[in-house]
Amino acid sequence: MALFSGIEGALIDLDGTVFQGKELIEGTKEAISAIQKSGRRIVYLSNRGNHSRNAGLLKLREHGIDVEKEDIIFSSTVTARFIKKHYPHAQVWVLGNSGLIEEMEEHQVKLAKRPEDADFVVITLHDEINYSELNDAFRATSAGARIIATNSDKTYPDENGPAIDVAGFIGAIESATGQKTELVIGKPSCFMVEAALDQIGLEAEQCMVIGDSLGTDISMGNMQGMRTVLVLTGNTTSTMVDQAATRSKPDYVFQSLADLRGEL
Amino acid sequence: MALFSGIEGALIDLDGTVFQGKELIEGTKEAISAIQKSGRRIVYLSNRGNHSRNAGLLKLREHGIDVEKEDIIFSSTVTARFIKKHYPHAQVWVLGNSGLIEEMEEHQVKLAKRPEDADFVVITLHDEINYSELNDAFRATSAGARIIATNSDKTYPDENGPAIDVAGFIGAIESATGQKTELVIGKPSCFMVEAALDQIGLEAEQCMVIGDSLGTDISMGNMQGMRTVLVLTGNTTSTMVDQAATRSKPDYVFQSLADLRGEL
Known part of the structure; x- marks a missing residue:
């Protein structure tokens, strides 16, 4: 369907998009699994700088999400790579x-x-x-x-x-x-998006950003020419979307990542 | 001689190193010419963000220095390139x-x-x-x-x-x-030094930094493994050199860029 047409991969935020605190948001596991089954690549891109990928991997797998460590990118990861390089x-x-x-x-x-x-x-x-x-x-x-x-x-x-x-x-x-x-280093910077695209192996135009924050997820995606999807399970309300400047206005708004399953 | 042994290029600061205000510092033209005649490459690397390379080119040439526009790099230049890229x-x-x-x-x-x-x-x-x-x-x-x-x-x-x-x-x-x-973007950042090395076409270890500032020129050179030369024609005194932390301590100190001529 239209939402996913031409899209080969998704950059998915974690806090407020997949998780609320320690809990998985209802239906996100199934939606992620459906995206994977449709043949699309997923990279998890989070501004969390105090977590390691090992901890992220453990948390996602504990909740039944099928993921490899390399597909989890925190701002801590990108900061470490930036300094080393x-x-x-x-x-x-x-x-x-x-x-x-x-x-x-x-x-x-x-x-x-x-x-x-x-x-x-x-x-x-x-x-x-x-x-x-x-x-x-x-x-x-x-x-x-x-x-x-x-x-x-x-x-x-x-x-x-x-x-x-x-x-x-x-x-x-x-x-x-x-x-x-x-x-x-964190989103919406070029450092984060370039790390994600490098890992996912796609061009920006082939990717969708799914996140809960206008100023980080959506701004980043819009500026880089990605399709942008805001979910309302985190720190953004419908009113905030209505009032958003053009640069941080999402292409699509869904109540939850879970609702994307019906669009595949 | 020892100062220049193994050195194929120099990154030279402008304000306080080549110029004091609008005036050329005495003997710098001759020293720069001697470095050029020794077969070494020069790139001018300045933190000035309010100047253009065209203005820099005009000023250097007016003072009799032989230079091409591409060999002048201001922080304004690097900022523009960063955004475009x-x-x-x-x-x-x-x-x-x-x-x-x-x-x-x-x-x-x-x-x-x-x-x-x-x-x-x-x-x-x-x-x-x-x-x-x-x-x-x-x-x-x-x-x-x-x-x-x-x-x-x-x-x-x-x-x-x-x-x-x-x-x-x-x-x-x-x-x-x-x-x-x-x-x-400015010195001592990696963005400036990488732009300079890219232009000069050499590895950091083959280059010398010549500048008047401990916190920008010398810190940058030391961190990147370059040979570092401080000149006392700008904003640093001998006392400040004595008190400098290891990371911003220059390898060599000269009264002026003009004095480097005798080392070739």
Whole structure:
């Protein structure tokens, strides 16, 4: 049918699109399976910078989704690859959950032994942070390390409403040091979309983006010439879609990823 | 002699290295000519984002330096190339002197007709700015354009001392809109050094960086495995060299680029 005509692959967001918190959104497993059975390729593209692909793989498989590790791309993954490719000699200090450290190690990025040795501080969400870790990132930056952020999301939804996300940690280090972030890797950047297209092996025009965020998923897809599908299971309401600027207006809106099954 | 042994090319900074303001630093023309006669390639690599290569070419030639336009690389040049390559469909709004607009046009980057149509606001120094231009960049960013900066230098020296540079304009737009810059192109970034190496046609290890700034020229060269030469004709004193962290400590220090002539 029209939605999928000419489309050979899908870049699917995770939080708010496939999962709500730890739970799989009803019907998404079946929809993903139907997309796969139609012969189309899927890459999961998430702005999460505090998770590793190993953790993502485990979570998807636990929920019965058939996926290979290489087809999961987090902003942590792309950040690690960027540093390894463009700054192969650099030493890195991480401010974030262990998932980011795991991605750095998997990509052979050198981790500095002391904050003062770091060439870069890489900042992501750290939801188990303590003062000493925050201060280590401050020390590294004060000693001259440059700041890279996996993404710059301001909040993510938890059970009490919006919770402080990466932007809060960036703000803490920037405000205390007077230094500024020089690079943000996450969606809607070219770094994420190019990593996904590289993995999926298709041109942008052959791909569909499915996600719950206008400013990241849909903006990215529109700018790159992809077909864009917004689902209303995450942080966007129909009213927000109506009010969206042209650049972040989706081609299609569905209540849930589950509803895409009927379009195949 | 030792300084140049194994070196096939030089990346030479402009402001504070070849020029002080509008004046050529004494003896630099002869030193550059001697490097050229020794068979080594030269690329001029400058963080200036408000100049065009045409203006740079004119200035160098007026001072008797033999150079081709392709061997001059400003951060304005690299920013325009980055946008054209990674965001070919994007519309751009410029906050900066006309040199940046000229580079965008030369690289076929689409300039938005109205601030509200822009996908990106590109910020550089604008030393003839008026309120309306500042407000247009604010309008573009408020309407959802993402921020790219050619560089993030805080000050440059003029006849009254340090003068406000790109960081001031970035701060104005970030503070008024609550949006943050997602990409800074200038030295010491990989984007600048990769553009220079691409043009010079050599590996990093075959190249020398000659510049007056520890945090940009020398940090960049050290991180990429180049030989690094600091000259004291710009914004760095011997005391600052002594106090520099390892990552920004130059391999060699000379009073002036002119002194390199004796090392050939």
